[in-house]
Amino acid sequence: MLTIGKLGEAAGVKVPTIRYYEQIGLLPEPERSAGNQRLYGSKALDRLAFIRHARDLGFPLEAIRDLLSLSDKPDQSCAAADIIAKEQLEAVKARIARLTALKAELERMITQCAQGTIADCRVIEVLSDHALCADDHRPKPGAGAESGATT
Amino acid sequence: MLTIGKLGEAAGVKVPTIRYYEQIGLLPEPERSAGNQRLYGSKALDRLAFIRHARDLGFPLEAIRDLLSLSDKPDQSCAAADIIAKEQLEAVKARIARLTALKAELERMITQCAQGTIADCRVIEVLSDHALCADDHRPKPGAGAESGATT
DNA sequence: CTAATGTCTCTAGCAACTATAGCTTCAAGG
């Protein structure tokens, strides 16, 4: 039986984070010692490692919650898990594309900022001017109010 | 003169976000109409577009605050802006590397999850097992408690 | 037995917004 500190050490997760996961229902309430301290078995360690990994891979906690509920009934089809993973993959690809554009932009900014004064420097300008921007996040002309998801 | 709604539309920023930026001091307090409504000129639009771009490029608001303070005094050296951009570039490169590893992991997971049942599916397994993980976030054996600054 | 560490609960804070409530102001139509 592990105390919360040992568990956190074993899984690479901080102690308050474990309590947080319990609080939001990702981890079940563990046994308690005579003195009311949490005691965990190896199953809790597995589950926590799972969560830790999934978080490292960028899964939001809600997706992890779904994944865990799937793993709790292993006789079902894994199509649902597959879908979750694929959604994450798409999100990750989008993030990479975005960051790559961003990297080019920053490199250009740095190249053009050749130790002059800011008046000569385009760092500010690049960020102010839509026309210089590789990305097309400007409001489309005639698109009206886009009150939708900006995330 | 633009109302807050028009400004938001023009810059692609939601209205409450503009008020939030004002609240935290990224945007100056604008003029008000007779009826106490905010009125913005084109300088505010530039500034907001700047912020929007910088946010899109992943700059934290504090870095943007620095950048804005630089652009407010354009006779100084742009070395400081250069440093900020370089720091961001490093962070961006790191994020791309991390996401690329992550993408490989997810693709592997999806490949191995070949529409069987979860018992046959490695999505869960991949996330449970450290040994299958490309990343090395497990606690080093013999490293003891890493109670140091994790942030 | 004592001292130091670990754990307990609870609350508050971080970034960077977003959403709600309840009111006032503005612009356009009748």
Place this chain on the structure above:
DNA sequence: CCTTGAAGCTATAGTTGCTAGAGACATTAG
């Protein structure tokens, strides 16, 4: 001129995924 509906106002609370602190109790090493 007046009404109506959208847009604006302030203020507060919620979101996500934790992290940090206070003050009290438990456990363990010496």
